[in-house]
Structures are given as structure tokens and as C-alpha cells.
Amino acid sequence: MIELVSDSRCIRCDLCVKACPTNVFDAVPDGPPVIARQEDCQTCFMCELYCPTDALFVAPEAERSVTVGEQALADSGLLGSYRAAIGWGEGRSPGARNDQSFRLLPLSAKKSATLKPTGA
Amino acid sequence: MSQAFEGSAEASSPPVSSDSLNLEADVLVIGGGPAGTWAAWSAAAQGAKVVLADKGYCGTSGATAPSGVGVWYVPPDPELREEARASRETMGGHLADRRWMDRVLDKTYENVGKLADWGYPFPTDDEGQPARRSLQGPEYMRLMRKKVRAAGVRILDHSPALELLADADGVAGAAGVSRQTGQRWLVKAQAVVIATGGCAFLSKALGCNVLTGDGNLLAAEVGAELSGMEFSNAYGLAPAFASVTKSAFYRWATFYYEDGTVIEGAGSARGRSVIARTLLTQPVYAILDQAPEAIRASLRASQPNFFLPFDRVGIDPLTQRFPVTLRLEGTVRGTGGIRIANDECGTSVPGLYAAGDAATRELICGGFTGGGSHNAAWAISSGTWAGQGAAAHARKLGANARQRNPLGTGRATLRPAVSSNATSLQDADAIVRGVQAEVFPYDRNLFRTEAGLSDSLGRLDSLWQDVQARPAQFARTIIRSREAAAMVATARFMYRTAQFRPETRGMHKRQDFPALDPAQQRRLVTSGLDEIQVRAEGAEYESRERPTVTPPSRGAVNQGVEGAASAAE
Numbered sequence: 001m002i003e004l005v006s007d008s009r010c011i012r013c014d015l016c017v018k019a020c021p022t023n024v025f026d027a028v029p030d031g032p033p034v035i036a037r038q039e040d041c042q043t044c045f046m047c048e049l050y051c052p053t054d055a056l057f058v059a060p061e062a063e064r065s066v067t068v069g070e071q072a073l074a075d076s077g078l079l080g081s082y083r084a085a086i087g088w089g090e091g092r093s094p095g096a097r098n099d100q101s102f103r104l105l106p107l108s109a110k111k112s113a114t115l116k117p118t119g120a
Numbered sequence: 121m122s123q124a125f126e127g128s129a130e131a132s133s134p135p136v137s138s139d140s141l142n143l144e145a146d147v148l149v150i151g152g153g154p155a156g157t158w159a160a161w162s163a164a165a166q167g168a169k170v171v172l173a174d175k176g177y178c179g180t181s182g183a184t185a186p187s188g189v190g191v192w193y194v195p196p197d198p199e200l201r202e203e204a205r206a207s208r209e210t211m212g213g214h215l216a217d218r219r220w221m222d223r224v225l226d227k228t229y230e231n232v233g234k235l236a237d238w239g240y241p242f243p244t245d246d247e248g249q250p251a252r253r254s255l256q257g258p259e260y261m262r263l264m265r266k267k268v269r270a271a272g273v274r275i276l277d278h279s280p281a282l283e284l285l286a287d288a289d290g291v292a293g294a295a296g297v298s299r300q301t302g303q304r305w306l307v308k309a310q311a312v313v314i315a316t317g318g319c320a321f322l323s324k325a326l327g328c329n330v331l332t333g334d335g336n337l338l339a340a341e342v343g344a345e346l347s348g349m350e351f352s353n354a355y356g357l358a359p360a361f362a363s364v365t366k367s368a369f370y371r372w373a374t375f376y377y378e379d380g381t382v383i384e385g386a387g388s389a390r391g392r393s394v395i396a397r398t399l400l401t402q403p404v405y406a407i408l409d410q411a412p413e414a415i416r417a418s419l420r421a422s423q424p425n426f427f428l429p430f431d432r433v434g435i436d437p438l439t440q441r442f443p444v445t446l447r448l449e450g451t452v453r454g455t456g457g458i459r460i461a462n463d464e465c466g467t468s469v470p471g472l473y474a475a476g477d478a479a480t481r482e483l484i485c486g487g488f489t490g491g492g493s494h495n496a497a498w499a500i501s502s503g504t505w506a507g508q509g510a511a512a513h514a515r516k517l518g519a520n521a522r523q524r525n526p527l528g529t530g531r532a533t534l535r536p537a538v539s540s541n542a543t544s545l546q547d548a549d550a551i552v553r554g555v556q557a558e559v560f561p562y563d564r565n566l567f568r569t570e571a572g573l574s575d576s577l578g579r580l581d582s583l584w585q586d587v588q589a590r591p592a593q594f595a596r597t598i599i600r601s602r603e604a605a606a607m608v609a610t611a612r613f614m615y616r617t618a619q620f621r622p623e624t625r626g627m628h629k630r631q632d633f634p635a636l637d638p639a640q641q642r643r644l645v646t647s648g649l650d651e652i653q654v655r656a657e658g659a660e661y662e663s664r665e666r667p668t669v670t671p672p673s674r675g676a677v678n679q680g681v682e683g684a685a686s687a688a689e
Contacts, residue, residue: 019179020176020177021175021177021329023300037596042327045428059432060432062324062363063361081431086256086259093241094241094259095424096241096242096243096259097242097243098243099243099251100418101253103422104368104418105190107200108200108203
């Protein structure tokens with residue numbers, strides 16, 4: 001579940017308030033958004049992808065709230081780790097470009113040759 | 121009822137305001153996942169004025185956005201297409217339709233090509249060709265939002281639809297509420313596309329908590345039919361502590377008991393039933409220790425979200441064991457949904473169209489989908505057709521249509537037959553827990569029996585009475601109450617229909633009827649709300665009595681169900 005909105009990193013853009021599909025955050029005038037409905041968090045990590053400053057942290061525990069420390073998360077490189085893996089943000093290239101599912105899921109059990117798509 | 125709890129929970133939600141945002145459109149699309157965005161884009165491409173209302177945020181909402189999906193994308197090579205059609209026919213219990221498979225294969229191939237043209241960053245395979253059989257959800261849905269906006273569609277985010285509007289000529293819009301401002305909204309439209317996704321009963325399966333079966337309720341309230349609702353018991357593998365239901369990679373897993381011995385027969389594909397049975401009495405652990413060294417880097421590059429929970433708790437799933445669970449994905453990865461009545465993805469009600477997981481997917485995969493690929497292809501194709509169909513319907517109604525004066529059709533929680541005290545958020549949550557208690561347990565929903573279905577239906581029918589009451593006037597309470605009603609309705613459709621299929625076919629497993637019965641190779645159609653009726657497709661609704669078939673002997677049951685279950689998986 002969502003556990004952290006970093007006051008020091010947050011730039012008050014409220015993109016997380018907009019992008020959260022389950023409406024977990026509330027905007028606050030002149031302040032960082034608050035986690036208003038943590039129990040509605042579905043642990044989908046989408047807010048982290050839309051946060052331009054890696055100010056959010058979603059802990060993987062979906063059923064219970066856990067205690068996190070901002071400094072420890074920053075030191076371990078976990079703040080913003082998912083956004084980096086997806087390749088979003090300034091100076092990054094999309095991770096989708098490196099999707100190697102084609103190596104994992106053969107197109108055909110009988111015919112292993114890759115056929116050339118037309119067009120595009 | 122604790123007033124303190126009531127106050128604090130509901131104070132974090134705006135009261136519903138008296139003013140309303142009123143819009144007019146040719147086509148209203150409800151839901152902004154893959155199917156909804158393809159529908160909105162396609163209707164707009166026909167020249168229609170389109171509004172798209174999403175319960176969450178179009179771009180992050182739904183099962184696809186936080187995930188990655190394979191796509192049933194098969195080049196038009198006769199041999200490959202034949203293999204693609206044949207591959208799921210047996211698993212799906214021979215309820216699919218080859219003509220629809222061909223349509224979907226063609227449309228998906230065409231539209232995935234459009235995604236490439238629109239700039240989706242497809243990778244290049246080892247032969248230097250674009251690889252288009254996988255989509256990463258965040259990238260895909262961000263692109264779809266962009267395309268929908270560029271097409272001139274007006275998007276209403278955080279705007280759940282509460283009810284459809286209709287008049288004598290059919291469906292004519294919808295009304296809802298903004299959950300962030302409390303403002304009501306009302307869109308008068310000549311046609312409506314329901315693309316609200318399936319129903320996973322707030323199980324926290326990845327991205328699924330916006331998927332509460334809302335479309336089933338909306339459709340049933342205007343008299344539309346559903347199909348395949350017995351195929352509604354998909355469960356996804358996930359680490360026990362986490363939400364990431366990515367079952368595909370568990371093909372490389374070995375499953376263990378607490379003491380470290382291997383669970384024989386357990387597997388992600390053939391053998392998920394063994395995992396479920398074991399989980400009924402004890403924890404199950406997994407290690408992805410069968411993944412060959414050569415593909416390990418590809419796993420991470422292909423599905424970064426699979427590794428996310430592990431990285432954050434410090435487990436290497438390739439070498440270290442972790443507890444697993446099966447989270448209900450219900451009709452999201454089931455195949456039941458609103459019945460499709462024609463090639464434009466129209467329903468049995470004029471002006472109402474259905475697409476994606478809100479609609480039945482039996483037409484292309486019968487009673488089983490092994491994963492996202494068919495559902496992704498179906499969303500792309502059905503969305504495109506529904507958008508076109510809705511736009512054509514609006515055009516046909518013409519300019520006079522603006523004079524329509526439709527009324528709200530919502531019943532449960534909105535216009536209850538019997539008035540009672542206002543429902544609080546707490547009451548709605550209690551109803552949700554009541555439904556979950558009937559649909560989550562593996563020994564009720566995955567392994568079905570007449571006794572279990574009938575027992576659950578008794579309580580679900582009673583919940584259906586409880587959920588009728590009018591909710592307190594807070595946006596969150598109104599929305600959650602309607603979600604609760606949609607989930608109760610969906611569970612009743614599922615189990616009532618399951619009673620009418622005394623056999624094991626596709627994902628529908630009857631312990632008391634463990635074999636496939638060739639005489640039941642037909643789809644089941646469901647309708648009604650207070651009284652639910654089921655009929656065989658092509659036949660009339662006859663009686664409310666269930667077919668009576670004598671169950672086989674006990675020994676045969678136990679032997680048979682595992683065999684049938686693994687065949688189906």
C-alpha cells in the first residue's frame with residue numbers, strides 16, 4: 001500500500017491525486033497531498049510512475065500497512081526504482097523497447113520461425 | 121454502528137452537491153481501460169461526439185494499466201492462424217465461434233499495427249523484426265489516453281456512472297457522480313458503450329479494485345442479458361503478501377510445503393487446483409527455480425512489475441522461496457459478461473453496446489482464457505466495433521434525438537422498492553465482505569457443488585435485499601453502495617448460472633459433475649435481478665427449475681474432478 005509522500009521531494013503538482021485509479025490521495029492547498037484513504041489503495045504502483053520527483057513509495061504489502069523510513073528507502077535506491085525500470089522520466093528510454101517477451105512466449109508450438117509483420 | 125468511524129471515513133469524501141454537470145454527446149463510453157479507449161477512439165473516428173467517463177483515471181485504471189499483457193496477435197499466415205484458433209478450443213469447452221476468432225485475429229492484427237504507427241515503442245526481436253505480441257500496461261494506456269484526447273473525446277476522470285438513462289427507444293446516456301468533487305454528472309447520449317471491465321470483487325488482484333462488475337448491474341437494470349456467467353472463477357497466483365497476480369512466470373516455479381518437500385502435481389497451468397486444495401489447509405511456497413539461466417534476464421526486462429514486490433522485501437524469487445496465494449480474478453480472467461447480440465457488439469437492448477471484459481469473451485475462447493492475451497485482443501477488437509456501432513446508431517437516430525428525455529434506470533440503492541434507513545459506508549463495506557465470503561473461498565467458487573452453490577445463493581439473495589437501501593449522501597458511500605450492489609448481483613448471476621451447468625467445462629468445475637457432458641455444449645444466457653433466469657442460447661426461458669441430473673458416485677467424483685480440472689487448465 002502507499003506509505004510515503006515525501007514532503008521534501010514533493011513539488012505540489014498533485015499528479016498523484018489525479019492519476020491514482022482508486023482515489024487514495026487528497027490535494028491540500030499549499031502542501032503535499034495526503035494519503036486520505038489508504039485502505040482503498042490496491043497496490044498497483046501507478047502513482048509512483050506518474051510522480052515526477054520520486055516522492056512516493058508504495059510498499060509491496062497489499063493487505064497491511066508497514067512502517068517505512070524515507071532516508072532508508074532513498075539510500076537503498078528503492079525510491080523511484082519502478083519508474084526507472086519502466087524507463088519513464090527525463091533522459092530515459094521506455095522499458096517497453098526492451099520487452100523480451102518474444103523470447104519467453106513462442107508464437108507457435110509447431111512453427112518457431114518469427115514471421116514478419118507487415119506495415120508499420 | 122459506530123458514529124466515530126462513520127464520521128471519519130465519510131468526512132474524507134465530499135457530500136454530493138445539488139448542481140450537476142450536464143453534457144450531450146452522440147456516444148458515451150463508460151470505462152477507460154483498453155476496451156473503453158478503443159471504443160472512444162473508434163466512435164470519434166466515425167465523426168461522433170464522444171464523452172468517456174472513467175471511475176478512476178483513464179490511463180491508470182483497470183487490470184491492464186499496471187500490468188503487462190500478451191496479445192493474441194497472430195500474423196495472417198494460414199498455418200499460424202489455424203494453430204491459434206485450435207489452441208484454446210478444447211480448454212474452452214468448444215463454446216467459441218471460429219468466425220468471431222477470425223474477426224478478432226484480423227482486427228487485432230490491424231489495430232496493433234496502428235499502435236506501432238502511433239509510436240508505441242515495440243521491441244525488436246532477435247531477427248530484427250518488430251515484436252508485437254506483448255504490451256506493457258503503463259506505456260500502452262498512457263498512449264491510449266493521448267490518442268483519445270487527440271481524437272477530441274471529452275474525458276471525465278474519477279466519474280463513476282451510477283445508472284443508465286433510457287426511454288422507449290432504448291439507452292440514452294448515463295448519470296453518475298464525481299468522487300473528488302461530489303458533483304453529479306449527466307450525459308445524454310444516443311448510444312452507450314459499457315466498458316467497465318469484469319468483476320474481481322475487490323480482491324486486490326493487480327489493478328482489479330476498480331473492477332466491481334458495475335457494467336453487469338447497469339446492463340441488467342435495462343434488461344440486457346449476460347452470457348457465460350458460470351465461467352467466472354479465475355484465480356491468479358501472487359506472492360501471499362502482494363498484489364502482483366502475474367501467473368505466467370510461475371510456469372517456471374516449483375511449489376513446496378512448509379517443510380520444504382515438493383507438492384506433487386502443483387503447477388501454474390495444469391495443477392493450479394492442486395495449489396488451491398493445498399491452500400485450503402496450509403501455506404504453499406514457490407521458487408522459480410525451473411527458469412533456465414538463459415532467460416533470467418529476459419524475465420526482468422519483460423515484466424518489471426513481477427519483480428517489484430520481491431525487490432522491495434529483499435527476496436530473489438529465482439532462488440529463494442516465498443509464500444503464494446491465489447487471488448480471485450473472477451470475470452476479469454473469466455469469460456462471462458454482457459451478452460453480445462450482433463457483430464457491432466450491440467447488446468439485446470437498443471443503444472447499448474458492450475466491450476472488453478464487461479462483455480462475454482466466450483465468442484473467442486469459450487469457457488476459459490489462459491491469460492491476458494485473448495482478453496487483450498478482445499478489448500482492442502470489441503472496443504473498436506462497439507465504438508463504430510454506437511456511432512452508427514447515433515447517426516441513424518439523427519437530429520431529432522436531441523429531443524429525447526430519458527429517465528434514470530438505476531434501482532438497487534438508487535430507487536429501492538422499499539424505503540429503509542440510509543446506508544452508511546460501514547454497511548456497504550459489510551455487504552462487500554459478505555459477498556467476498558461467498559466468492560473468494562476455493563471450496564465454494566473454484567470447486568463447485570450444488571449444495572455449496574445453493575447455500576451461497578441463499579445468503580446472496582438475502583444480501584440483495586440488504587443492498588437495496590438508499591445510501592447516505594456522501595459520494596464515497598453512494599459509489600461503494602452501488603459497487604456492493606453490482607458485486608452481489610454478479611455473484612448471484614455466477615452461482616445461479618453455475619447451477620444450470622451440471623457438468624465440468626472450461627473453468628467451471630463441478631465436484632458433483634466432474635465430467636464434460638456433450639449434451640451441454642451450448643452457452644448459457646442469464647437475465648433478471650430480483651428473479652434471475654437462465655436459458656440455453658437458442659432456447660426460450662422455460663422454468664426457474666434447474667435441470668435435474670443424478671450426480672455420479674462419490675469415488676468417481678474425486679477422481680474425475682482433478683482430471684477434468686487439469687484438462688481445463
